Amino acid sequence: MHNKSMTELAAGLRVGDYSSVELTQYFLDRIQQLDSGLNSFVTVCANEALSAAQAADVQLQTGQAGLLTGIPIAHKDIFCTQGIRTTCGSKMLENFVSPYDATVVARLKAAGVVNLGKTNMDEFAMGSSNETSYYGPVCNPWDTETVPGGSSGGSAACVAARLAPAATGTDTGGSIRQPAALCGITGLKPTYGRVSRYGMIAFASSLDQAGPMTTSAADAAIMLQVMAGFDERDSTSAEQPVPDYSAGLEDDLTGLKIGLPKEYFGEGLDNAVAQSIDEAIAEYRKLGAEVVEISLPNTHLAVPTYYVVAPAECSSNLSRFDGVRYGHRCEDPTDLEDLYKRSRAEGFGDEVKRRILIGTYALSAGYYDAYYLKAQKIRHLISDDFTQAFKQVDVIMGPTTPDSGFRMGERADDPVSMYLSDIYTIAVNLAGLPGISIPAALANGKPAGLQIIGNYFAEAKLLNVAHRLQMATDYHQAAPANIEQ
Amino acid sequence: MQWETVIGLEVHAQLATQSKIFSGASTAYGAEPNTQACNVDLGLPGVLPVLNKEAVRMAVKFGVAIGAEVASRSVFARKNYFYPDLPKGYQISQMELPIVGIGSLTIDLEAGESKVVGITRAHLEEDAGKSLHEDFHGMTGIDLNRAGTPLLEIVSEPDMRSAAEAVAYAKKIHALVRYIEICDGNMAEGSFRCDANVSVRPKGQEALGTRAELKNLNSFRFLEKAINLEVERQIDIIESGGRVVQETRLYDADRNETRSMRSKEEANDYRYFPDPDLLPVELDEVFINEIRATLPELPDEKRQRFESDYALSQQDAMVLTASRELADYYEAVVAAAKSDPKIAANWVSGELAAALNRDAIDITNSPVTAELLAGLLTRIADQTISGKIAKQVFEAMWQGEGDADAVIETKGLKQITDSGAIEKLVDDVVINNPKQAEQYRSGKDKLFGFFVGQVMKETKGKANPQQVNELLKKRLAQD
Numbered sequence: 001m002h003n004k005s006m007t008e009l010a011a012g013l014r015v016g017d018y019s020s021v022e023l024t025q026y027f028l029d030r031i032q033q034l035d036s037g038l039n040s041f042v043t044v045c046a047n048e049a050l051s052a053a054q055a056a057d058v059q060l061q062t063g064q065a066g067l068l069t070g071i072p073i074a075h076k077d078i079f080c081t082q083g084i085r086t087t088c089g090s091k092m093l094e095n096f097v098s099p100y101d102a103t104v105v106a107r108l109k110a111a112g113v114v115n116l117g118k119t120n121m122d123e124f125a126m127g128s129s130n131e132t133s134y135y136g137p138v139c140n141p142w143d144t145e146t147v148p149g150g151s152s153g154g155s156a157a158c159v160a161a162r163l164a165p166a167a168t169g170t171d172t173g174g175s176i177r178q179p180a181a182l183c184g185i186t187g188l189k190p191t192y193g194r195v196s197r198y199g200m201i202a203f204a205s206s207l208d209q210a211g212p213m214t215t216s217a218a219d220a221a222i223m224l225q226v227m228a229g230f231d232e233r234d235s236t237s238a239e240q241p242v243p244d245y246s247a248g249l250e251d252d253l254t255g256l257k258i259g260l261p262k263e264y265f266g267e268g269l270d271n272a273v274a275q276s277i278d279e280a281i282a283e284y285r286k287l288g289a290e291v292v293e294i295s296l297p298n299t300h301l302a303v304p305t306y307y308v309v310a311p312a313e314c315s316s317n318l319s320r321f322d323g324v325r326y327g328h329r330c331e332d333p334t335d336l337e338d339l340y341k342r343s344r345a346e347g348f349g350d351e352v353k354r355r356i357l358i359g360t361y362a363l364s365a366g367y368y369d370a371y372y373l374k375a376q377k378i379r380h381l382i383s384d385d386f387t388q389a390f391k392q393v394d395v396i397m398g399p400t401t402p403d404s405g406f407r408m409g410e411r412a413d414d415p416v417s418m419y420l421s422d423i424y425t426i427a428v429n430l431a432g433l434p435g436i437s438i439p440a441a442l443a444n445g446k447p448a449g450l451q452i453i454g455n456y457f458a459e460a461k462l463l464n465v466a467h468r469l470q471m472a473t474d475y476h477q478a479a480p481a482n483i484e485q
Numbered sequence: 486m487q488w489e490t491v492i493g494l495e496v497h498a499q500l501a502t503q504s505k506i507f508s509g510a511s512t513a514y515g516a517e518p519n520t521q522a523c524n525v526d527l528g529l530p531g532v533l534p535v536l537n538k539e540a541v542r543m544a545v546k547f548g549v550a551i552g553a554e555v556a557s558r559s560v561f562a563r564k565n566y567f568y569p570d571l572p573k574g575y576q577i578s579q580m581e582l583p584i585v586g587i588g589s590l591t592i593d594l595e596a597g598e599s600k601v602v603g604i605t606r607a608h609l610e611e612d613a614g615k616s617l618h619e620d621f622h623g624m625t626g627i628d629l630n631r632a633g634t635p636l637l638e639i640v641s642e643p644d645m646r647s648a649a650e651a652v653a654y655a656k657k658i659h660a661l662v663r664y665i666e667i668c669d670g671n672m673a674e675g676s677f678r679c680d681a682n683v684s685v686r687p688k689g690q691e692a693l694g695t696r697a698e699l700k701n702l703n704s705f706r707f708l709e710k711a712i713n714l715e716v717e718r719q720i721d722i723i724e725s726g727g728r729v730v731q732e733t734r735l736y737d738a739d740r741n742e743t744r745s746m747r748s749k750e751e752a753n754d755y756r757y758f759p760d761p762d763l764l765p766v767e768l769d770e771v772f773i774n775e776i777r778a779t780l781p782e783l784p785d786e787k788r789q790r791f792e793s794d795y796a797l798s799q800q801d802a803m804v805l806t807a808s809r810e811l812a813d814y815y816e817a818v819v820a821a822a823k824s825d826p827k828i829a830a831n832w833v834s835g836e837l838a839a840a841l842n843r844d845a846i847d848i849t850n851s852p853v854t855a856e857l858l859a860g861l862l863t864r865i866a867d868q869t870i871s872g873k874i875a876k877q878v879f880e881a882m883w884q885g886e887g888d889a890d891a892v893i894e895t896k897g898l899k900q901i902t903d904s905g906a907i908e909k910l911v912d913d914v915v916i917n918n919p920k921q922a923e924q925y926r927s928g929k930d931k932l933f934g935f936f937v938g939q940v941m942k943e944t945k946g947k948a949n950p951q952q953v954n955e956l957l958k959k960r961l962a963q964d
Contacts (some may be wrong), residue, residue, distance in 0.1 A: 206761035319574020320528045345647040363756035
């Protein structure tokens, strides 16, 4: 049952092969049996999930059900969930229970989706390995000695291990795509503004975007359908109409122009991963696509630019965690200064502190022009690279990550090498474009992700291109060996 | 050494919107603490600001009212600092691109002089909450009801040269924001707040002296006092060989002193940067012109019209146009009364103003409405009562005893204009006071008032004074 797609599960619910309560219990059991070895969940909410499943069953029986009614999923612990604690992977929010639902959560809830629990993540979404979580690292189900990627590592691992049919994730510099690649699943980062950020705890507001993490592009389409759309609570959400993402999934790819940026295939790319990507590209040729080499000349500036912009925004976004109204407060503060200093020193982990410091520095009087303003200018150059490229091609493809992951602890003391794991994903966030990572052929037995980048609001095209590969190959059906009960 | 004072003002006007600048919570004053703070105002994780369009309209209205350039594109920026009543750890404000650019305002000084004060900019921002230090036994209470209330910060050029000029400017801004209905102007509730940047320099020197920023000036009187104190303090320091340091000083009204709050060295680096949660505000000419078209007659225009339409002196016109409510009241009186506008002006700025002031009543709640006052003035004009009796009638009307006609009727205050009756009284008074009549006739003119008084006493003031004068003169001229 756990290898079924959401569409298949929905069909099963409809014909009464199982109820939503049974389905939900099935996944809750899997979580209980398998997650101790993965740590992909921070909070499992069995009671809430089962009562939501009961309600879904009533809807299913009375014919009021929508496509996703009764399907259990998991939410990254960055989304506020009313009545269920939201930790954002931090000690700071260890006891924080939100009085409201994030728009993404509310929309999925309204569609009848059952929430199994909250998935582990890098603290405040800052990390590429899930090692910065206060709730412990997440293991990659393909090899529990290696990292699942981050920051949506819990979501990626739980979907890869089939502990949930799907999960939500967020992506600021690759946090959906990179763990999706390393865990061998499908992860879509939509165009900036496509999905509401309301209720999603902000890391870097101009880059953050929520998206689905699933076992197939077809499932991602169904989930995005519910998640996407204008939200009057988020001024940066787009008023653009939401197309039917499932309608064109099987559209023919004959004549599709694929651009391969030469900068994504150069030094630093692991050979085995490169080979998997080449194989996938070859499949596309077979499907009638035309492949051309392109250039994104400012690619090398993406990581440094990101590490000015994102920390600058985070330094301000995380100021609200001050121990005054909610979240961690130090014991017996002597005065206000002490309250602030100790609450924040105790509540935040090292990586979060590192980024707050970098961001504070970058925005300081005398440094603002040299760092923040300069970074914003480079951001325009990076966007322009893509604008030029999309004059020639329909989609851009390349590896999602330079390699197929690393062992836990391997890069923990070397932030720069860690930051470079997002080298192919970051530019997409800086430009605000949509990107999807789907499994390519295994590279030396490990997952490798193919990244497909589209033009603004071209999610339907990305899903179509991704789905056609998944029709032609079984790359996405490869699952880790140790997930059978 | 002769010193020159240089003052610039920052006015914070709370905009009179129903809801907050970035959330749907109410802005009403005086609710129980934290009952008007929604998730957005509390700065909960994940919440986002959404701009209130009404606040934008009000800011634009101010911009067009002072003839300033309204920015076609303005940008919200975050001003980062930690304080318990600032829930997000930053205030959303505007820095590099404010919504209102350079404008000016003409202020009226004594002796009919006026002066143009430059306005550097006006920008939109959110108010902070309040820290409550009393009643918490060594702890601090936080009330976030005010957090997110829209503010328009109006920054002047350092164009004022005395506390009196600063007050005149503040009053003018105060009148203007109330005229255009963007702020209720209530200083006691903090809807209208002033900070003053004060420095002194030797007369004739061009370079500005080091300034101090004075805060907590919640009345025009305190503004004036605090500036004068600060000017004295700075001159004292310099004359005794010291140096003024740049700092923020808090005015303490109880002790009538200013004291240092923080120095420049302790000042925050606010790390302003454009708020990524909000889009730039883009306004086109059509929108700005639409708002321009909604502007009411502004104080200066109204004053000039009062001078020409009602033949009032500049002083009278200025008093009557000090607030829109007062001016409206006056015009309603003039429209309804068959009376001289000048007399109406005297009554509104005299008797009525005094009564309002005495009983601390706002003109919009005056027990003597414009219609009632007009009725009274009509009775003066048609000589039913004298101006003096009218004051009695007014007082009765103030106490709610009915309109002018009713009061005149019940109290029997109708003026005696029957010349036969007055003649009889005059005759009696002259005959009953032969000694005084004798003295008057032998040149003691001052005694004329005595006879008038006697007649008035007999009639309880109801005799038509003009007639009394005439008839007395005639009678006393006889033997």
